[in-house]
Amino acid sequence: MKNLEKTLKSVSENPKHIFKLTVQGIMVGIFAGLMVCMYRFLLAGSEGILRGYLSIIHGNVLYIILFFIALAIMGILIEWLTKWEVDSAGSGIPQVYAEVKGHMEANWAKVLFSKIAAGVLTALGGLSLGPEGPSVQMLFYYPMNM
Numbered sequence: 001m002k003n004l005e006k007t008l009k010s011v012s013e014n015p016k017h018i019f020k021l022t023v024q025g026i027m028v029g030i031f032a033g034l035m036v037c038m039y040r041f042l043l044a045g046s047e048g049i050l051r052g053y054l055s056i057i058h059g060n061v062l063y064i065i066l067f068f069i070a071l072a073i074m075g076i077l078i079e080w081l082t083k084w085e086v087d088s089a090g091s092g093i094p095q096v097y098a099e100v101k102g103h104m105e106a107n108w109a110k111v112l113f114s115k116i117a118a119g120v121l122t123a124l125g126g127l128s129l130g131p132e133g134p135s136v137q138m139l140f141y142y143p144m145n146m
Helices: 004-012 017-057 061-084 094-098 108-126 132-144
Strands: none
Touching: 004 017, 017 061, 017 108, 061 108
């Protein structure tokens, strides 16, 4: 909220500042779009890898046991990521609402890394993952504090 007030004040004092904001907005849009594209690309790749190793382990008891051990390790890693950056847990949309209203402020770099890493691990584990909520959070957090 403080950044918004500061920006509005600078625009009212110097109308030429609008051009600078426009250029920054375009750059932010490009970088945020690239982050979301990378995230969706990684999710699709993870799901492809999942299908590949599920066809390999089919019917082999030893591979099935190893798969469940790998799932436990992935679960522990995801839990660690969500404890390391609490704001990365869940869909991200409630965090964006709180940020817009000025009720919270998150570390965008940690949220971005944690969201992407946890999403990839979740997809590798075979869990259903809707990329829309995390993508909204990435779009919001990544550019806001560049």
